[in-house]
Amino acid sequence: MTRPGGSVLDRDRLIVDRQKGGPPVKGESLREQIVSSLRWAIFMGELPPGDHFSVPILAEQFGVSPTPVREAVLDLVQQGLVVALPNRGFKVVAPSMEYLRQAMQVRRLLEIPTMRAIAATVSPGEIEPIRRLADAILRFAQEGDLKHFVEADYEFHWQLTGLCGNRILTEVIEDLRSRARVVAIPAIARLGVITETAKEHQDLLTAMIERDLDAVERVTLAHMDRTFEGLKAAALSVPQS
Template identity: 45%
Template sequence: MTALKDLGGRRPSYRERVADALRAALIAGELRPGEVHSAPGLAARFGVSATPVREAMLDLAREGLVDTVPNKGFRVTAVSDRQLDEYTHVRSLIEIPTTAGLAATADPVALEALRPVAEEIVTAAAAGDLIAYVEADQRFHLGLLALAGNAHLVEVVRDLRRRARLYGLTALVEQGRLRESAEEHLELLDALLARDAETVREVMTRHLGHVRGLWAGA
């Protein structure tokens, strides 16, 4: 099981640390759809009491990542192809026009500040580090959307990403195909800095379609 870690610059609660580690375990495939896990069983893995684990699992249940199973614990939810299509469709309605609009409005300094994050994504993809990939990918996309100045929009996309869970990443690493998607982040940044809205729209459309196509292929 993924080790617990600190969140940001403050001391996180056990509940936050456990929830973060559980999300990472879902991404890495350590907790698989359909499996049922008890709070005491997971607590033993983390070396903490069952209470913060139970609280963390309730947080994940609200995010749609697990379902409660009376008298047993929590079942990891499966995501159907139809749901993935719906999540991708909603993301495209939000992210493509919003990101294209940033070509005219975003501060070049703020855009350049995202380049190290884009490079982290490529590095993580090359190393096959799924957890680092997803963490950097989320920071990049949510950081980019935040430049539009709409905090609610960012939260909506954050929730969609959590629900989709970027299925298929393990298979993509094994196939050596993850780096293709990773490098699109750098391509997107270059188009934004060039103030080329049409290219931004094309790259974002391709990127979201690419990701959904990779899920399907996996």
């Protein structure tokens, strides 16, 4: 196993806050902060597919007891990002090409009507904070700042989908996205289409503000198609579970 470390695992300020006796950041529990930090480490390749790790080593890295780390890792198991290995800890997994294909089919069925429904009722006030995220996504893409691109992209899709008002639907869609991000983000960056992908976020919001539901559908489909092309390119180059 590669010992985790570096900017991604430290990004949540979790270690600093806990050592100072401060509260969890942004109202999150300690477990939620660890989940977030590990998720970014997986997305950014610091814990790549096929990598093995153990709860005690992660707990030492974070400077916390094993209990919240174990709870956090089990959350990641539920999200399909890692699997438990009997007596050997855990392993980061990449979804198979067949899973990615089926997941994209489900996403099409869910996301297109969801985006259209949101566009039919969304207000400019609701769009404004999400537009700021879209602007940040484009800026990070142009600067080649993949870490912050990932963070802003995650928040953009979570907030936008959340406007549907159905938390279960939002969580299902985000779960499908999360499993694909293990290979999608590095692939998009490697294919050199990250700026084009970033611009699609702004195009989607513009179509929503204009109440152009057909344009919303076209942009959503184009965004998903571009993502899937990256997934197909990446699926052959990562270890499968």
